[in-house]
Amino acid sequence: MRVALELMTEKGFLSTGIEEVLSRSEVPRGSFYYYFPSKEAFGLEAIDAYDAFFVNKIEKFLGNQRRSTIERIVAFMDDAEHGMSKYGFRRGCLVGNLGQEMGALPGSFRIKLVAVLEGWERRFAVCIADGQLRNEISDHLDPERLARLFWTGWEGAVLRAKLESNPQPLHIFGDAFLEILKAR
Amino acid sequence: MRVALELMTEKGFLSTGIEEVLSRSEVPRGSFYYYFPSKEAFGLEAIDAYDAFFVNKIEKFLGNQRRSTIERIVAFMDDAEHGMSKYGFRRGCLVGNLGQEMGALPGSFRIKLVAVLEGWERRFAVCIADGQLRNEISDHLDPERLARLFWTGWEGAVLRAKLESNPQPLHIFGDAFLEILKAR
Numbered sequence: 001m002r003v004a005l006e007l008m009t010e011k012g013f014l015s016t017g018i019e020e021v022l023s024r025s026e027v028p029r030g031s032f033y034y035y036f037p038s039k040e041a042f043g044l045e046a047i048d049a050y051d052a053f054f055v056n057k058i059e060k061f062l063g064n065q066r067r068s069t070i071e072r073i074v075a076f077m078d079d080a081e082h083g084m085s086k087y088g089f090r091r092g093c094l095v096g097n098l099g100q101e102m103g104a105l106p107g108s109f110r111i112k113l114v115a116v117l118e119g120w121e122r123r124f125a126v127c128i129a130d131g132q133l134r135n136e137i138s139d140h141l142d143p144e145r146l147a148r149l150f151w152t153g154w155e156g157a158v159l160r161a162k163l164e165s166n167p168q169p170l171h172i173f174g175d176a177f178l179e180i181l182k183a184r
Numbered sequence: 185m186r187v188a189l190e191l192m193t194e195k196g197f198l199s200t201g202i203e204e205v206l207s208r209s210e211v212p213r214g215s216f217y218y219y220f221p222s223k224e225a226f227g228l229e230a231i232d233a234y235d236a237f238f239v240n241k242i243e244k245f246l247g248n249q250r251r252s253t254i255e256r257i258v259a260f261m262d263d264a265e266h267g268m269s270k271y272g273f274r275r276g277c278l279v280g281n282l283g284q285e286m287g288a289l290p291g292s293f294r295i296k297l298v299a300v301l302e303g304w305e306r307r308f309a310v311c312i313a314d315g316q317l318r319n320e321i322s323d324h325l326d327p328e329r330l331a332r333l334f335w336t337g338w339e340g341a342v343l344r345a346k347l348e349s350n351p352q353p354l355h356i357f358g359d360a361f362l363e364i365l366k367a368r
Contacts, residue, residue, distance in 0.1 A: 010287030015198035090287045096340075099347035100284040103194030103274045114348055149360050152353045156280075156340020163283035164298055169336045176333050176364065183367065 001049050004042070009050075009091040012101050013043050013109075040106050043098075047109070050094045051116045058120060062127040069131030070181065073124075077154075077174045081167045084158070092162040096155040121147040128181070137181045150177055185233050188226070193234075193275040196285050197227050197293075224290050227282075231293070234278045235300045242304060246311040253315030254365060257308075261358045265351045268342070273349040280339040305331040312365070321365045334361055 003025040007016040018039055022029055036042040061076040062069075084091065095113055102110060124147035131137030153173045160169035187209040191200040202223055206213055220226040245260035246253075268275065279297050286294060308331035315321030337357045344353035 011198065011285055012196065012288075014195065015285070015288055092284060092287075096343060097284045099343050100276060100281045101195055101199070102347050103276075104196075104199055110347065110349070117344075117347075145356065148353075149356050152344050152357050153337035153340050153360075155343055156337050159280060159283050159339055159343070160301075160336050163286050163294065163301075165294070169332075172329065172333050173336050176337075180360065180364070 001046060004046050005050055005094065006091070008043075008046060009094050009097060012097040014101050014104055018042070040108065043105075044108060044112060047094065047098070047112050047116060051119065055119065055123070058123045062123055069127050069134065069136050070178065072127060073181070074174075074178070077170065080154075080158070081161075081170050084161055084170075085167060089162055089165040089167075093155060093158045096159055099155070100159075117151055121151050124150055131181070138183050140183075141180070146181070149180070153177065185230060188230050189234055189278065190275070192230060193278050193281060196281040198285050198288055202226070224292065227289075228292060228296060231278065231282070231296050231300060235303065239303065239307070242307045246307055253311050253318065253320050254362065256311060257365070258358075258362070261354065264338075264342070265345075265354050268345055268354075269351060273346055273351075276346040277339060277342050280343055283339070284343075301335055305335050308334055315365070322367050324367075325364070330365070333364070337361065 004016065004021045007020060007024075018032065021027075022032055032042075036045065057079065058076065061079060062072050064072050064075070067075065095116055098105060098109060098113055102113075121144070125143040128137055128143040128146050132139040132143065153176075154170075157169045157173035161167055188200065188205045191204060191208075202216060205211075206216055216226075220229065241263065242260065245263060246256050248256050248259070251259065279300055282289060282293060282297055286297075305328070309327040312321055312327040312330050316323040316327065337360075341353045341357035345351055
């Protein structure tokens, strides 16, 4: 699963072959088909594994009560930049990669990918609403809409950072989003 | 080329096979290899063809002197939504699709894709600078930075609209961008 996520965050689902996953991870073919009936079933479990990893990360950063809500969001973005930089900006977001391939993926992927993004957004919306209560974030905008704006633009920024091998797109979108949160 | 662009805007470069392009377009294999030495060479020409089509569209909308600069940008976004809706939100942006696959594409693609986005951004920056001169767009931000913000977030919105089969992500990002342009 770890090897598969490495490959799929680099180049997506369609061009990641089961053979490549098995040979890199030194797992015999029979073992794979013992656990997964098909590549589709494997892909769906890979999304779940990525989601669990990512939700853990979001909760760690956005739930840190010792920091202001703006600081928590900045810490989340900094960590994402660090994560991309560590792998030379070759790996993007699994959800973004699979979203781009949606035209050729099974329908089961769409339902799961949409639900995963909504889960991440719910956690952002809670943090933003908390910031509005604490008067750290402007309260003229709906937290859920702001969370949706964040994930819509952030996936674009991750894609662009991967394309350019460079963190600047993360800063361009991140800074604009923080300005919106702070605008009075 | 038209068939290839249809397939590649749906599912990317890696999983679009030359065989599929040839059989759908009823072009014999020999003719393909007469014009293109490799799939890589074909992919690079496909990016050029898409860029030419898209630059034409951007110039048509952003260069329309009878409208305010904000109206021109809105017209561009509306047309993009119309274009996605026409194909049931199955087709995204070729540049976004190929960007996601960058981890597995030849280096020649990166240089070309970055240059294409920069070309689109330059045209947006000219329109935004024009809007600032006409006092239609807030002049506290750098036009090039705003153009870069637009294309970074817009690619994310197109990806999300494709994932959800739904135009709402285009509105979420588009509305936020217009707010930034108008903020005093």
